[in-house]
Amino acid sequence: MAIEFAHSPLLTFAVGLILVILLLVVWDLPAFIGLAIAAFGVGLLNAVFVADFTFGDAATKTATAFGDGMAGIGIPILMAAVIGKSMLESGSAQRIVRTFQSAVGKDNSDIALWSSSTVLAIPVFFDSVFYLLAPLARSMRARRGKNYALYLVVVGAGAATAHVFIPPTPGPLAVASEIGVNLGMTMLVGVMVALPAAIMGGLVYGRWINSRITIPLRDAMGTTTSELEERANRDTKMLPGVLESAAPIILAIVLVSSYTVVDTFQSTAPALSSLQPVVAFIGDKNVALTIAAIAAALTYLRWSDLSRSLWEEELTEALKSGGNIAAITAMGGAFGALLAASGIGSYIASSLEGIGIGLLMTAWLIAAIVRIAQGSATAAMLTTAGIMAPLTGQLTVHPAYLVMAIGAGGNICSWYNDSGFWLVKEIGGLTQAETLKTWTALTTVISVTGIIAVLVFSSVLPLA
Template structure:
């Protein structure tokens, strides 16, 4: 029987925070084990304070949330592990890195990664972009011999800013639909907001933290540091060609992007409805990344001279690594889901409505605090959108700016209760402290910069 208590959501959050810090930081338990225990603990606290949440639900809801998260990221992460290992060990990633450097110069490698990540994230989910770009960041570090913190930050900045500001990515698209604002205006304002946020977060903060944090290459994604460094020293003639090297990325982005494009334009071009079922199948991220993984694996076999049996064993090793990453990422999402079950998002949002703050700042605060408390950027954005939508008519500026501040708030402070935190940590080969200093800090910089950009833009160009 649950006990009615006004502050129970905050107690649930405090209990979850205390347990996860104790287990993961103080006791240094394996991430999956620590997150599982933390999720169970939050569930038990919910059983005390949340109506209709039984003690048995602490276990069953954790397992269900873990399964739901695994359904969303399991296949993509496993296929990304094959893509990463294949591209790194075949030399494909190194060949792409050298192509970037020939275009922009060795001293501007961060610009190449930043721009590529930003553009790729428009039609594709953040996690898919990071899966594909992380091997390039690792190969760039092996090639240059330094700047790994910078390369990871610029990849994360490009993908994260587009993810929360620019439709047709799902978060801002759903918020724009909830608030009922013109999509074309939202896209233009989103681009205008995303560019400064990506520059400040990726290039400015990335270079600042890189000068203060030297992150070494570690074994990750089934590939050792020694193997990466060996590929970095190869002659270009002994590496796959540019087209073959980049094919996995082209396939993944092209297939997923085609599905996004058909969904966006079939209303205006009915002929697209005839191909929609096929495109929807091929453009599903599970299928698209599987096709991309097969292309990468074939190149791996062609350029390493491995026997079929050894090649199969190597891919199996990659899948083992990917399975660990998927499990940690899914359980991080489950921990956040148990926090959400306490209704902490609604509790915080209702409390903030009582303060007399401007609507744009209020929307940012609601999304930001909900995001920090329960982990999911999309859930935070939709919570804030549902609360602010009836108030949009009171704005003196375009409601597109409201979409942007909600996206900015929802991006802030990705930490232990966000599956994205664990994704970046595990695929990047980082420690928890390094992830907090790079990824968590980056998402916060993007959030604050996005808010400031919107406040400045809306005062100069209200579009109302």
């Protein structure tokens, strides 16, 4: 039995977990260095236990996974740093915050941020929504002088729920395709499940944890707390107009959504296919966020007293901050990729495949454990979908509920091996402990609430 365990991916997972805790928590190494060492360590174990994985691969596959991560988030994070810096220091973020408060009242600022995040995350990926709304959360905290934990949680809640429940985000879209579920029904059931999960995770848990911890506003994304507080106390007449302030967010949302809309509906509306080449370019998140960054930077130049040379230096500082965040986020993803290469996902999935509980709960449990083990929500969802697809005929409810159960499981417990954990930590200016109490706990609340909603709705409204 000991020999069997020694050759099990569980050993690799356990060593990886011990390494990140030892390096990042006990020894307090810089996150990038600690994650790189942990990834190399997991790679060395893979070379011992995984067929066709060499000691050389421990180095090259770590570098490749890091490069793949940078290809996905490098430009968006750098442009998000420019957007955040520009919106915060031009006063644009503060103007949007004041508009929110005028509309819903200052005591309902969390509802304004929560609803914005939830709606925007349906057509736009999680990371893009967080890039755009995190500056608003920081400005709201500077304006109110409290509730930073709440504001970050509500922004994360809307983005995270849509990411795993509502197509056309990639995870639920791919799972629905694998299982063979109608897209329209998946979207309908997705909204039904996402809403209670977003409310429980964002508003209920957010207010609960906010009453128990106080997170200070720290320097982040190239902007100091003193600068934020100065903008928070500035007269409204000295701030950009609402439309100009919101232009970077509007541009990013419209451009990214244009690709989503055309790609989703061109089969039913052939006229849209002629737009495909155009939106494939401008709707790419790299291009969309670059255009948004230009708009934000020009507003910053217009509404500041900086010379062009000083303005350029300030933007360069923001890019330096963004580069550090991108490196940490990509290395967190690489650590998760090396854990996945150990075979931990398929090992857990095959171990749980025949445990004898209901199909919906089985799907949730498999996705949840794979997610915790290897980090990626989308990978956990696709792994589980491949296992559950042949069993769909045994369901007594609509298979869209199976998609939701898989999505709920795939969202649970974002921690050190998930690039999203590092994204939230670095952009939000949080400590590791604060990120665990807010973001990691939030993803778990969403997951548990999601599966409960699935079980309730499928019992009351099976749609079969």
